[in-house]
Amino acid sequence: MSVSSHEASMAEDLTVSSEPLKRRARRGFKIGPQGYLLGVFILVAVVGSFTSPFFFTARNLENIAVAASVVAVLGVAQFIVVVTRGIDLSVGSVAALSTVIAAVLLRQGHGVVVTVVVALLACSFAGFINGILVVYARIAPFVATLAMLSIARGVAFLVQVGTLIVISNQNFLSFFGGRTATVPNVVLIAVVVTLVAAFVMRFTPLGRRLYALGGNPEAARLSGLPVKRDQVMAYVTSGMLAGLAGLMLAGRLSQGSSLVGQGYELDSIAATVVGGTSLFGGTGDPISTVLGALIIGMIGNIMNLAGIQSEPQLVIRGLVILIAVFLTSGGGIQRIRAAITKLRKRGDNAVPGSPAPVAGPAAPASRRPDLNEGNDRSPARKPDSTEGTP
Amino acid sequence: MSVDVAGPALRVQGLTKRYPGVTALDGVDLEVHAGQVLSLSGANGAGKSTLVKILSGAEQPDAGHIWVDGTEVHFDSPHAARRSGIYTIYQEMSLVPTMSVVENIFLDDFAKGVFVRRGRLEKRAFELMERLGAPVDVRIPVGSLPLAKQQLVEIAKALKSDPHVLLLDEPTTTLPPRDVGGLLDLMRALAVSGVGLIFISHRLDEVTQVCDTVDVLRDGRRVAHFDTVPGAHQIVKEMVGDRYENSLAAAAAEGAEGKLGGVATDDVVLQVHELSDGHQLHPVSFDLRRGEVLGITGLLGAGQNELAECLFGLREVVSGSSTIDGRKVRVRSPQEAIRAGLGLIPEDRKSQGLVLDMSANKNITLASLASFTRVGLLDHRHEVRHALTQVDELSIKCSSVHQHVRTMSGGNQQKVLLARWLTKNSKVLILAEPTRGVDVAAKEEIYRLIRAYLRAGGAAIVVTSEVSEAALCDRVMVLSSGRVVAEATHEEISSKHQDLLTHLR
Numbered sequence: 001m002s003v004s005s006h007e008a009s010m011a012e013d014l015t016v017s018s019e020p021l022k023r024r025a026r027r028g029f030k031i032g033p034q035g036y037l038l039g040v041f042i043l044v045a046v047v048g049s050f051t052s053p054f055f056f057t058a059r060n061l062e063n064i065a066v067a068a069s070v071v072a073v074l075g076v077a078q079f080i081v082v083v084t085r086g087i088d089l090s091v092g093s094v095a096a097l098s099t100v101i102a103a104v105l106l107r108q109g110h111g112v113v114v115t116v117v118v119a120l121l122a123c124s125f126a127g128f129i130n131g132i133l134v135v136y137a138r139i140a141p142f143v144a145t146l147a148m149l150s151i152a153r154g155v156a157f158l159v160q161v162g163t164l165i166v167i168s169n170q171n172f173l174s175f176f177g178g179r180t181a182t183v184p185n186v187v188l189i190a191v192v193v194t195l196v197a198a199f200v201m202r203f204t205p206l207g208r209r210l211y212a213l214g215g216n217p218e219a220a221r222l223s224g225l226p227v228k229r230d231q232v233m234a235y236v237t238s239g240m241l242a243g244l245a246g247l248m249l250a251g252r253l254s255q256g257s258s259l260v261g262q263g264y265e266l267d268s269i270a271a272t273v274v275g276g277t278s279l280f281g282g283t284g285d286p287i288s289t290v291l292g293a294l295i296i297g298m299i300g301n302i303m304n305l306a307g308i309q310s311e312p313q314l315v316i317r318g319l320v321i322l323i324a325v326f327l328t329s330g331g332g333i334q335r336i337r338a339a340i341t342k343l344r345k346r347g348d349n350a351v352p353g354s355p356a357p358v359a360g361p362a363a364p365a366s367r368r369p370d371l372n373e374g375n376d377r378s379p380a381r382k383p384d385s386t387e388g389t390p
Numbered sequence: 391m392s393v394d395v396a397g398p399a400l401r402v403q404g405l406t407k408r409y410p411g412v413t414a415l416d417g418v419d420l421e422v423h424a425g426q427v428l429s430l431s432g433a434n435g436a437g438k439s440t441l442v443k444i445l446s447g448a449e450q451p452d453a454g455h456i457w458v459d460g461t462e463v464h465f466d467s468p469h470a471a472r473r474s475g476i477y478t479i480y481q482e483m484s485l486v487p488t489m490s491v492v493e494n495i496f497l498d499d500f501a502k503g504v505f506v507r508r509g510r511l512e513k514r515a516f517e518l519m520e521r522l523g524a525p526v527d528v529r530i531p532v533g534s535l536p537l538a539k540q541q542l543v544e545i546a547k548a549l550k551s552d553p554h555v556l557l558l559d560e561p562t563t564t565l566p567p568r569d570v571g572g573l574l575d576l577m578r579a580l581a582v583s584g585v586g587l588i589f590i591s592h593r594l595d596e597v598t599q600v601c602d603t604v605d606v607l608r609d610g611r612r613v614a615h616f617d618t619v620p621g622a623h624q625i626v627k628e629m630v631g632d633r634y635e636n637s638l639a640a641a642a643a644e645g646a647e648g649k650l651g652g653v654a655t656d657d658v659v660l661q662v663h664e665l666s667d668g669h670q671l672h673p674v675s676f677d678l679r680r681g682e683v684l685g686i687t688g689l690l691g692a693g694q695n696e697l698a699e700c701l702f703g704l705r706e707v708v709s710g711s712s713t714i715d716g717r718k719v720r721v722r723s724p725q726e727a728i729r730a731g732l733g734l735i736p737e738d739r740k741s742q743g744l745v746l747d748m749s750a751n752k753n754i755t756l757a758s759l760a761s762f763t764r765v766g767l768l769d770h771r772h773e774v775r776h777a778l779t780q781v782d783e784l785s786i787k788c789s790s791v792h793q794h795v796r797t798m799s800g801g802n803q804q805k806v807l808l809a810r811w812l813t814k815n816s817k818v819l820i821l822a823e824p825t826r827g828v829d830v831a832a833k834e835e836i837y838r839l840i841r842a843y844l845r846a847g848g849a850a851i852v853v854t855s856e857v858s859e860a861a862l863c864d865r866v867m868v869l870s871s872g873r874v875v876a877e878a879t880h881e882e883i884s885s886k887h888q889d890l891l892t893h894l895r
Contacts, residue, residue: 203767205759212756215745222702222742223757223810224728282747 036327037276037291044298044320052305060301062184066252068297069190070095070245072290074264075271076197077241079289082272083201084214084234085281086134086141090148091242092264094123096257097156098246102172103165103256112171120243126152127239131232149265156258164257167250176251186248190290193241197286210234214281270296274324295324397460399424399586400445400476400555405454407440414440415451416610422555422586427577429597430590432607433629433829438590441607442559445588446478447471458554469498475554481563483544487533491515494532495547518546522576538569545576556580557588562596563826567855574600592829594622626830649880650837650852651844651864654682659849660818661713662701668708671696671872675710678818683840683850685863693872695737698820698853702734703727714817728757733816735807737823739800743807746796750788751777753795754809761813780809784839801832808839819843819850825859837862 048055074091081088098119105115126148133144167173178185201207209230212220221227249260275292277284299320303313398421407415415437422428432438443449445456447468456463463474471478485494492508492515493500499511515528522542526535532543541561548556558577562570577600581587591597597604598619606614606628614628657680664673671693678684688694699705701712703721712719712730719730727734736742744753754777755762762773777791784805788798795803804824811819821840825833840850852863860866861880868876 203770205763205766205768208752208756208759208768211748212745212752215747216741218742219745220756222724222734222736224725225756225759226725282745 034276034285034288034291037274037288037295037324040324040327041291041295041298044295044302048298048302048305051302054305055302060305062187064294064297064301065187066184067301068293069184069186070248070252071264071267071271071297072190072293073193073241073245073248074268075275075289075293076193076286077238077245078265078268078272079275079277079284079286080197080210080234080241081141081238082214082269082277082279083210083281083284084231085217086231086234087145087269087279088127088130088235088238088242089142089145089265090126090130090152091238091245091268092261093149093152093156094126094239094242095246095249095261095264096259097126097152097159098123098243099250099253099256099260100156100160100165100258101256102247102250103167104159106167106169106172107165112169112175115169115172116247119247120240123243123246124236124240127236127242128232130239131235134235135228135231153258160256160258164255164259167254167256173251173254176248177254186252189244189248193244194286194290201285206230206233211282214283216282267293267296270321274321276325292324296321398422398457399459400588401457402445403455403457405441405444405456406452407444407449408452413610415444415454417454418607418610418612420605420612420615422588424554424584424586425581426602427581427587427589427600429601429604430588430607431594431597431604431625431629433831436607436629436829437610438607439559440610442478442557442590445471445476445555445557447476472551472553475552476557477548477551477553477555478557478559479541479544479548479561481560483540483564485532485540485543488531490530491519491526491528491532491535491543494543495528495550497547514550515546518549519543521549522546523572536569538565538572541565541573542576545580549580553585555586555588557590559590560592561589562591562593570596594625597625598622629830649864650840650862651681651683651880653841653844654864655680659715663711663713665697665700665710665712666708667696667700667705671700673710674869674874676867676874676877678849678851680847680849681844682865683844683852683863685860685866686851686853686869687855687857687860687866688869693869694853694855695822696872697869698734698822698851701727701851702732702820728814728816731815731817733757733811733814733819735804735811735819735821735824737826739803739807744795744803747794749792750781750786750795750798750806751791753806754780754791754813757810757814776813777809780812784809784812799832800828801835804828804832804836805839808843812843817848819848820853821850822853823855824852825854825856 045055054060074095077091078088101119101122102115105118106112110118130141130145130148133139133147134141137144176185176189180188201210209220209225212223212225213227213230217227245264246261250256253260271293272284272289273279273292274295275284275288275290277289296317299317300313303316308316400420400422402418402420405415405418406413418437418441420428420430430438430441440449444451447465447470450466458475465471465474468478486497489497492512495515495518496511512528516525519526519528519542522545524539524542526539532540535543541564545556562573565573574596577587577589581602589597589601598621601619604614604616604619604625605612606616606625608629616624658677659680660678662677663675665671665675666673674697676684686694686697696705700707701721703723703726707721712721714730714732719726721727721730721732724734740746745756748756751774755773759768762769762776764772774791780786781788781791786798786802786805786809788802795806798806808819819840824836824840828836840852844850852860854860860868864880866876866878866880867874
């Protein structure tokens with residue numbers, strides 16, 4: 001099992017005097033899931049540059065970044081719920097609700113600040129309902145947020161009355177559609193959201209509690225952590241970020257519509273899992289999730305540049321997601337390596353009279369054999385293995 | 391069943407398995423004859439589980455030979471191992487709880503063929519269960535059967551294929567105590583019917599009760615072979631080697647005198663008055679002094695776990711009160727319990743105690759995040775520095791404090807949990823079955839830690855189903871049907887702990 005990604009990035013420089021202490025304070029250097037993720041990222045970029053000379057132009061890279069920024073924010077929203085062992089299928093619908101609320105308020109002549117605050121509060125409230133349903137009504141996250149997916153889009157439709165509402169407030173449009181120092185504002189928003197989320201997950205007690213809660217809810221509860229409150233918090237945050245993503249969409253499209261953001265829940269989940277987060281909770285980090293969103297965005301862009309039709313694009317995208325998850329979940333590389341070793345070993349044994357191989361390197365080096373005797377289950381009876389991300 | 395009377399049912403010679411950096415098995419020989427029960431004993435890390443993995447086909451040895459009924463066998467998968475005649479039954483059962491008994495027994499047969507002749511299978515399943523002394527309705531889901539019966543289904547699954555050798559890896563650990571005797575009797579009966587059995591258990595009384603021969607592993611080697619069953623203390627001696635002297639665990643194994651506490655003061659820390667959940671626990675009162683360890687014991691469901699849950703806020707208390715350091719406390723949740731100065735080391739450290747995919751240092755600080763927070767942010771350096779001192783103090787073996795606890799051994803995981811409460815400065819520690827499933831050496835280590843905690847001014851409550859363990863405490867309370875039926879000090883019980891046993895019902 002490799003170091004979980006949020007840890008791999010840490011590199012503490014400790015100034016502890018005693019030597020054995022120093023040794024134990026040091027982290028072993030290993031390529032964690034983030035390493036593979038970066039590898040995949042670079043690989044995709046290289047493929048892109050070969051596909052089209054247009055790929056590495058500022059204009060195209062900006063296109064990718066702008067398109068990925070909404071998915072990135074939704075991915076961070078998704079991550080915060082997934083890390084607690086949950087899932088939020090309502091992010092796309094809540095984003096649509098946000099566009100409609102914003103459009104209605106702006107049409108009524110409210111200012112940008114009021115509009116943004118009200119839209120975010122309404123979406124946070126949707127998230128709050130999700131949290132209450134999951135934590136107190138004990139409805140499985142999948143089901144509770146599936147219901148919210150339907151409800152939020154329905155409410156958006158009822159509120160908008162008609163097909164869509166055009167946004168003409170120039171302040172709103174220039175805030176969410178404009179640029180600051182040549183960088184599109186939506187990209188800046190996505191970057192800020194990502195960095196804040198990464199900071200919270202790593203440096204605040206809340207972040208630590210969310211990891212613990214996802215890693216082992218019972219242990220978190222017996223350690224006196226406010227498990228229920230934190231879980232609700234995760235859904236509220238997810239709702240709020242979905243609302244923000246909705247505002248970004250509204251600014252880009254200059255409209256509020258109950259039809260936008262369809263399928264974004266799946267994009268956000270894809271970004272999360274490609275980013276190496278286990279759907280079983282307790283692992284992953286926001287930056288990896290956003291890298292995941294970028295990888296998916298780049299692939300779409302490359303296929304567009306290559307002139308691939310949209311139907312085959314879907315197939316390719318699905319395959320690439322599977323491959324990326326296979327590699328980033330950490331188990332993939334090890335499994336391939338083990339399989340190669342096994343094949344080679346079998347080949348050796350086939351030669352008559354050849355000496356038996358001395359040490360079987362088939363076992364991953366990080367696993368210390370036999371120290372946890374009686375607890376360690378052999379692979380054959382390890383149904384709860386968390387090595388593979390589904 | 392075909393039994394080759396002349397040779398052993400299973401012969402293993404020179405079995406060696408090396409992992410990078412460790413030799414887990416080093417030329418191990420062993421023999422099991424049909425009709426015999428062999429005990430395989432050894433401390434954690436002695437090589438038992440590697441041997442089990444090899445004999446069950448999960449891993450392949452680097453060197454050595456295995457014969458079943460005189461024929462040399464090679465296998466590279468659990469399925470192949472079964473075909474060779476060796477069937478392994480694991481501590482954690484591999485049954486599908488929602489499927490019926492018959493479906494579970496013939497699960498692997500469903501892999502082949504299209505049609506299933508249900509009537510015939512049901513008849514065979516019933517015959518197998520009947521042979522094991524449990525004529526249950528084979529059409530009901532396995533999950534609705536009690537644990538002991540589920541285990542019989544597991545054994546029926548093994549017997550279906552007429553194994554020559556049956557390997558039982560800690561089959562009694564998950565069983566309620568009252569069902570253990572039945573399983574041991576069954577093992578004898580299976581031996582008589584001509585199967586060779588290998589039995590692995592941490593409980594030495596079971597080993598001496600059921601086995602014909604005993605092999606002891608230590609550091610990957612077979613260090614002792616007993617043709618007749620030795621005393622428990624002899625087995626322990628071989629298991630731990632020269633660490634045996636003055637061992638409390640050995641004392642517990644022999645039922646001899648030994649003391650865990652002995653540093654009790656007169657200063658009352660915890661006062662429990664008429665505590666009750668109005669249901670399974672009748673009003674219970676007791677005092678706990680600084681430096682004292684109180685053992686609470688009883689049969690399964692006697693109320694000792696309920697008492698612990700009431701104290702820690704996991705179970706609703708309807709009457710009674712607790713006082714900690716003279717201050718009345720209301721405990722309605724673990725959060726409040728911890729704030730009041732209590733700590734709990736749960737029975738199942740993996741599923742209830744530890745966040746396995748978190749590092750040791752994060753697990754250690756989990757209950758005291760507030761004291762590692764400065765201006766709203768976690769102080770990682772402080773955390774790591776603190777974890778390092780704990781690792782040193784408790785001699786936790788880990789490659790670094792950033793090592794995930796999943797990859798640590800059971801004893802060290804237990805220490806990480808203890809470090810969590812030491813960090814929190816808990817005044818009273820509740821330990822539920824602290825030594826279940828750990829070997830003698832780790833047991834000793836855990837006792838040493840409890841003692842160190844008491845010396846440092848803590849007080850502890852040990853909830854245990856093992857009378858001999860409770861007898862090590864300063865004071866023992868015996869519960870039965872939710873009532874305290876006996877209470878005794880260490881001095882009163884150490885010489886005659888049979889007296890305590892009479893209260894257990």
